[in-house]
Amino acid sequence: MRSIKQPGAPGAERIQWVEARGRAFTFMLEAGVPLLEAARRGFAGEGFAGGVLNFGRGTLGPFAYVMPALSKTGENAAFYSETFRPEGVTRTKLGRMTLGTRDGAPFFHCHGLWTEADGKASGGHMLPDETIVTEPFEVEAFGLDGAMFTAEPDPETNFKLFGPVAAASTGARTTSRAFALRLRPNQDFAFCLEGFCREHGIARAKIHGGVGSTIGARFTHGGVTEPFATELAVTAGAIAPGPSGALEAALDVALIDYTGGIAEGRLIRGDNPVLMTMELVLEVLS
Numbered sequence: 001m002r003s004i005k006q007p008g009a010p011g012a013e014r015i016q017w018v019e020a021r022g023r024a025f026t027f028m029l030e031a032g033v034p035l036l037e038a039a040r041r042g043f044a045g046e047g048f049a050g051g052v053l054n055f056g057r058g059t060l061g062p063f064a065y066v067m068p069a070l071s072k073t074g075e076n077a078a079f080y081s082e083t084f085r086p087e088g089v090t091r092t093k094l095g096r097m098t099l100g101t102r103d104g105a106p107f108f109h110c111h112g113l114w115t116e117a118d119g120k121a122s123g124g125h126m127l128p129d130e131t132i133v134t135e136p137f138e139v140e141a142f143g144l145d146g147a148m149f150t151a152e153p154d155p156e157t158n159f160k161l162f163g164p165v166a167a168a169s170t171g172a173r174t175t176s177r178a179f180a181l182r183l184r185p186n187q188d189f190a191f192c193l194e195g196f197c198r199e200h201g202i203a204r205a206k207i208h209g210g211v212g213s214t215i216g217a218r219f220t221h222g223g224v225t226e227p228f229a230t231e232l233a234v235t236a237g238a239i240a241p242g243p244s245g246a247l248e249a250a251l252d253v254a255l256i257d258y259t260g261g262i263a264e265g266r267l268i269r270g271d272n273p274v275l276m277t278m279e280l281v282l283e284v285l286s
Contacts, residue, residue, distance in 0.1 A: 001273055002215045003186040004077045004228060008155040015196055016182040018164040020147035021174035028136045036128035039099050040106045047172030048143030050099045052209025052281050058137035061089040064130035068229040068258040076158050078229035088117025089134050094254055096211050096233035098162050098279045100149030107151060109162050109211050111233040113254050123256035124231050142208035142281050145172045147180040161277050176283050183278040190249035190269040197239050197247055204285040210234020212278030217255060219265035227257035
């Protein structure tokens, strides 16, 4: 399996996880406010301090983002591009967000694909402090009670990354058992989730959110992304028994690589290792 040498030694715990409770709901992002604040208000309105959300078509402007890029210093295995600030209104195709905290304040990690005002199709990592919601649009959220994603220094990658930590209950209404997860580098995305579910007695689960990166990508439709640095969003994901009865993860994703190449499709199980991180929530169905 492909692997990328990280600047730090790999930690013994390859999956960070916290068990929690949660609930799926929808809300409208408010227009005229930063995307970060619009998301925070939506979660707070349901009694949650954070969680994950999925969205499709929406409008953003002003808008700022970065793309994956090669590292110029060698201090990281890969890095970010310069900041892009396209003029006019950007129309999203899809996005996945993790809403948590960084340095004691609300923060998000959000990847997506979009079309800029001049018609350019692009994607990458949205910047929370420079992205404004232009018109209201609906999002699908999953709020967490008892867990929170918090950005902390990660010696392995030399980045400050979101990971799940236990958190006090907010008293929000919940309906489901859930796990907040962060997958560490150089392990297959699907196999990692399948192993986690087996170890925790989970027969079926649904993925909510899903923000991270893989070392290129190999798809079941035959497509291949060769450039190793990507920004990836999970468009649909589930873990359930396959034809043999063993657990199988079905992971549909969208990504952009550091050359600007865009790809979508279902990942091949066993051939798509994590590059830097992968954050998501597993809702336990059985």
